[in-house]
Amino acid sequence: DAEITQSPRHKITETGRQVTLACHQTWNHNNMFWYRQDLGHGLRLIHYSYGVHDTNKGEVSDGYSVSRSNTEDLPLTLESAASSQTSVYFCASSESRRDTQYFGPGTRLTVL
Amino acid sequence: QKEVEQDPGPLSVPEGAIVSLNCTYSNSAFQYFMWYRQYSRKGPELLMYTYSSGNKEDGRFTAQVDKSSKYISLFIRDSQPSDSATYLCARVSNTGNQFYFGTGTSLTVIP
Secondary structure (H helix, E strand, O other), rough: OOOOOOOOOOEEEOOOOOEEEEEEEEEOOOOEEEEEEOOOEEEEEEEEEHHHHEEEEEEOOOOOEOOOOOOOOOOOOEEEOHHHHHEEEEEEEEEEOOOOOOOOOEEEEOOO | OOOOOOOOOEEEEEOOOOOEEEEEEOOOOOOEEEEEEEEOOOOOOEEEEEEEEEEEEOOOEEEEEEEOOOOEEEOOOOOOOOOOOOEEEEEEEEOOOOEEEEEEEEEEEEE
């Protein structure tokens, strides 16, 4: 069955380190998204991509970057991790822009 | 002002109760709405979507959009303990570029 996976599921890192979170989907969806979820803020969009080599900034993109070299993967990089980036990160994909977004299981990131 | 406002709860009801979950939105342009359900430590999953005003029913769930008051509602009939989760409303931008999520309402159905 097609699915969307994220790795690692849990990560603890130190302030200033570079961290990359992986997202892989097997639906062959063109659209992929990264969100962070925090208490009191809900889901907030970090970056999104509508296809290979396409990336766009979302609501809270500062300190994050993405690159899309193939259809299946959209890794999220924290260039220099900060404590404010402690959060749960969700990757999602969709077939078309207004279509249902299918979410991965999430990565719980702690920055000490 | 947030695109979508949602009462975070928590909401606790006895099994069999009718549950009403609500969101308000600020942009009155063409709207496309969704309700997602999120179990603890899981990713959100689509529950229902609607393109326009009025009601949409799916089993025990009914989604309602009132464009005049900018109100989105999700009703759950005969609530079950398995309905215990966080429910997030979402509005899709006119271009389809972005989804705006509410903060989620935590629901517990007590057996």
